[in-house]
Structure formats: C-alpha cells, structure tokens
Amino acid sequence: MILVTGATGTVGREVVRRLPADLHIRIMARDPERVAGAAPSAQTVVGDLGDRESLDRALDGVTTALLVTSSVGAGDDARFVRAANSAGVQRLVKLSAAAVLDRQAEDLITRWQRGNEELLCNSGLEWTLLRPRAFMSNTLSWAESIRSEHVVRGLHGTSANACVDPRDIADVAVRVLTEDGHAGKAYTLTGPEAITAVEQTERLGRLLGMSLRFEELSQDEARLVLDRRYPAPIVEALLESAERQRAGAKAEVEDTVQAVTGRPSGNFRAWAEDHLTAFVDRHGRRDAAAAPSGPGQ
Structure with missing residues (x-):
C-alpha cells in the first residue's frame, strides 16, 4: 500500500490525481473533504503529522510513503520517520528542495531541509529525495x-529561476512511488x-x-x-x-524530468x-x- 501525505497541497494533490487506480492507495489529510481527484478505490484517512497516534493508524499496512512537510522546525519529519520504522514501512519518498545542494545557502528553510534529508538517509529505510526548484x-x-x-x-x-511545473514533480513522484530502481537517489527537478x-x-x-x-x-x-x-x-x-x-x-537547468518520465519538462x-x-x-x-x-x- 502507498500512503500520500500533503494531498491537499500543490504537489500532493497532483500525485493523488496521477496514481493508478488499480493500486492500493491511502491518503492522509487533516481534512479529508478537501482531497480531490483521487481514484474511487483510494482510502482517505484523517491524520496529522504532529499526532503520532494518527500517524500509526495511517501507516498501518503501508509499504511506501510520500512525505511532504511544510512546518519549519516542527519536528514533523522525525515523527513520521519514527512512525514509519515502527510500522514496517519499506520506502520513503521525500519532497525536499534543490537549495540543499547550494553550499552558499544557509538560510533557515534550507538548513531545515538538509536536516530532514540527513534524518531520512540515516533512518534505515529505503529512500528517494525529490529536490525541485521553485514552483511555476x-x-x-x-x-x-x-x-x-x-x-x-x-x-x-x-x-x-529554472522553475518547475508541479505536475512534472508529481509525475516523477508517481514513477518513484510505483517503480523499482530509485532507491538511494536524489532527483533535482527543474523546468x-x-x-x-x-x-x-x-x-x-x-x-x-x-x-x-x-x-x-x-x-x-x-x-x-x-x-x-x-x-x-x-x-x-x-x-x-x-x-x-x-x-x-x-x-541551472536539469534534464531529470525527462530521464525519469521519458518526456521533457x-x-x-x-x-x-x-x-x-x-x-x-x-x-x-x-x-x-x-x-x-x-x-x-
């Protein structure tokens, strides 16, 4: 089963719309009524990244998860990784940011994302990082x-700015969530x-x-x-x-979208x-x- 977090956000909602209907999909949202475009077979559950009990329920039976966090410094990534380990999740796909690669970038948001990446890479879980530029x-x-x-x-x-269409990020995310061969890789995504x-x-x-x-x-x-x-x-x-x-x-422009999806960004x-x-x-x-x-x- 695949779990999608951030399903009402810019990228998450596009991922939900693109996941094949024949897969077992669970969508976690604080307000499930705001989730739109999911396949009728998808299961939507109430959950909050700040609530460990709701994470445990959402992750039960999940093998692969898309992790999208936005509250800087709130500890959401750490809670999710701990819950994922306890639930026996095998793979996490994390939405990060391209700025983590810039050695000159030391702002609060970039340092937070670097810390989240390090946490995931040291978690013992199979991981893939998605690092987009600014969204169009x-x-x-x-x-x-x-x-x-x-x-x-x-x-x-x-x-x-080599900004990227969020729909392209979602297409890459769906490939990574549903295909083999992406473990341990970090993808920088641009237009x-x-x-x-x-x-x-x-x-x-x-x-x-x-x-x-x-x-x-x-x-x-x-x-x-x-x-x-x-x-x-x-x-x-x-x-x-x-x-x-x-x-x-x-x-700087990257051709990662084409490399992963087979079509240009x-x-x-x-x-x-x-x-x-x-x-x-x-x-x-x-x-x-x-x-x-x-x-x-």
Missing part, C-alpha cells in the same frame, strides 16, 4: 494584482529554462491579451509584503533565498495556458480595473 504555480500569488491593477510586484525581477519574473509577467500578459507591468520592490518593501504572510524567521530566509537567486544560484507558457482563469476576474473578464491595492507579492 508561485505566480498565482500575483493573481489579485493582475486582475485589479494589471501589475506584478516582486523582488529582483530580472533574476532567473526547461531559467526564466525571470519580468519574463513571466510579459508572457502572462501576451496570453491574457493585456499589457502587464512589473514593479520592482525594494528590500524593505518586499519585507513588508512577506511580513503579512509569514513569521519573521521565514521572511528573512525567503529574502536570503532571493539574494542567492539574484546571484545566479537558481538558474513543461515550460512556463504551457503551465500558464492551463491556469489562465486564475488571472481573470470572476466574470471571466481580462481587463478589470480597480484602485491600487498596495504592494503585493
């Missing part, structure tokens, strides 16, 4: 300002090109048939924006990460074409105008 879907955070102002605001708009926020803004504008403007935020302006969404230590980690991107640390235009409705108003208009709402990510 991060641009959905621009939707409100695009709809209301035709503006995208961000930090270091001309710095490039087919390094692209800047300014270029993403231009491409979105062409697809939407509107003129979009990119506004560069200062460091202080970006901090204020992030402060509205994240605790201070996470904000500083994200700002440090942005500086590494400006220095070119996130521009998808580009930003393809992702955007499939998500254009997120950038129009609820009536489907692409030319909405409203008073400026202030800086937005």
Whole structure:
C-alpha cells in the first residue's frame, strides 16, 4: 500500500490525481473533504503529522510513503520517520528542495531541509529525495494584482529561476512511488529554462491579451509584503533565498524530468495556458480595473 501525505497541497494533490487506480492507495489529510481527484478505490484517512497516534493508524499496512512537510522546525519529519520504522514501512519518498545542494545557502528553510534529508538517509529505510526548484504555480500569488491593477510586484525581477511545473514533480513522484530502481537517489527537478519574473509577467500578459507591468520592490518593501504572510524567521530566509537567486544560484537547468518520465519538462507558457482563469476576474473578464491595492507579492 502507498500512503500520500500533503494531498491537499500543490504537489500532493497532483500525485493523488496521477496514481493508478488499480493500486492500493491511502491518503492522509487533516481534512479529508478537501482531497480531490483521487481514484474511487483510494482510502482517505484523517491524520496529522504532529499526532503520532494518527500517524500509526495511517501507516498501518503501508509499504511506501510520500512525505511532504511544510512546518519549519516542527519536528514533523522525525515523527513520521519514527512512525514509519515502527510500522514496517519499506520506502520513503521525500519532497525536499534543490537549495540543499547550494553550499552558499544557509538560510533557515534550507538548513531545515538538509536536516530532514540527513534524518531520512540515516533512518534505515529505503529512500528517494525529490529536490525541485521553485514552483511555476508561485505566480498565482500575483493573481489579485493582475486582475485589479494589471501589475506584478516582486523582488529582483530580472533574476532567473529554472522553475518547475508541479505536475512534472508529481509525475516523477508517481514513477518513484510505483517503480523499482530509485532507491538511494536524489532527483533535482527543474523546468526547461531559467526564466525571470519580468519574463513571466510579459508572457502572462501576451496570453491574457493585456499589457502587464512589473514593479520592482525594494528590500524593505518586499519585507513588508512577506511580513503579512509569514513569521519573521521565514521572511528573512525567503529574502536570503532571493539574494542567492539574484546571484545566479537558481538558474541551472536539469534534464531529470525527462530521464525519469521519458518526456521533457513543461515550460512556463504551457503551465500558464492551463491556469489562465486564475488571472481573470470572476466574470471571466481580462481587463478589470480597480484602485491600487498596495504592494503585493
């Protein structure tokens, strides 16, 4: 049996949609009603990475699991690994981050991911690591300002990132979860090109048939924006990460998606074409105008 965690998140929900219906699948979620797209035969159970008893129930009879964690410093990975060992799980597939390979990356989030990887590699379990670059879907955070102002605001708009389509990450995850030959491997996952926020803004504008403007935020302006969404230590980690991107640390392209799945990774235009409705108003208009709402990510 395969267990999927993070099934309502960006990657996990795509994994759930792609797992073959003839496999024994169990999905763990805090709110099972939010799980969508799973095969009718899939079993959904209530579980929380912070609750050992619920982990024990979710892992009973599981041989392979996808581990997705997001609470920095909460100890979720350690609890899950202990529970997986106790339940006799054979293989863990861990969603990590490409930044762990960068020796210059010492921000809080990257150090947390490195620690999680080390924990897994020393667990005695069979493991595989998935290390994606930034998700193309991060641009959905621009939707409100695009709809209301035709503006995208961000930090270091001309710095490039080899961002990846979450659907490609999911395709790789499904292969790793269902095939042999991936034990002890770490896969860095990128898109087919390094692209800047300014270029993403231009491409979105062409697809939407509107003129979009990119506004560069200062460091202080970006901090204020992030402060509205994240605790201070996470904000500083994200700002440090942005500086590494400006220095070119996130521009390298890998062909791992093709090596694992047999097809090339998808580009930003393809992702955007499939998500254009997120950038129009609820009536489907692409030319909405409203008073400026202030800086937005």
